[in-house]
Amino acid sequence: MPLSKEDLEKHIRESFPDSTINIEDLRGDGDHYSATVISKSFEGKSKIEQHKMVYDSLKGKMGNELHALMLKTRTE
């Protein structure tokens, strides 16, 4: 059961209320997205920690319902 763009944004928004989120549907199959997340809460965190924070916000969907997410994280 793929993940809709709206659900993907909603999950990220819940964990990063202050963030700017830009999501692109790469293939229109609900399985391949690219996302850029800009949030102050990434400050002082390594790239791995930043990406893990976003994966955690997807509550286990990453690698399951959601096959591919090209992710870019920024602090501003």
Next chain:
Amino acid sequence: MNENNLVDVSENIKNEIKSNDVVLFMKGTPVFPMCGFSAATVQVLSDIGVKFSSVNVLDSNEMREGIKQFSNWPTIPQLYVKEEFIGGCDIVKEMHETGELLELFNSRGIDVKPS
């Protein structure tokens, strides 16, 4: 997948990352990658000209799931350098673009031969 499979797999993973400076856990092999992200990561390592060993996680479901738990990272591929988890395709590509990846290899004393 019961407990001792997981224990064996993490032993295999530890041996793999101990005995090779650069290890890419990927889907398929460098010559026949089975996923775009794995292929892109192989491309980055080849561009930088670093020698690396690869593990095809599709060979065993224990490895495919075990490496995700071992690294606490939900996707494949996964790059290890000197036993340290560096990241997946996105991070490796970004580091390559900013020059951080080359710097990492240099700082760890790993030879690179740019193509």
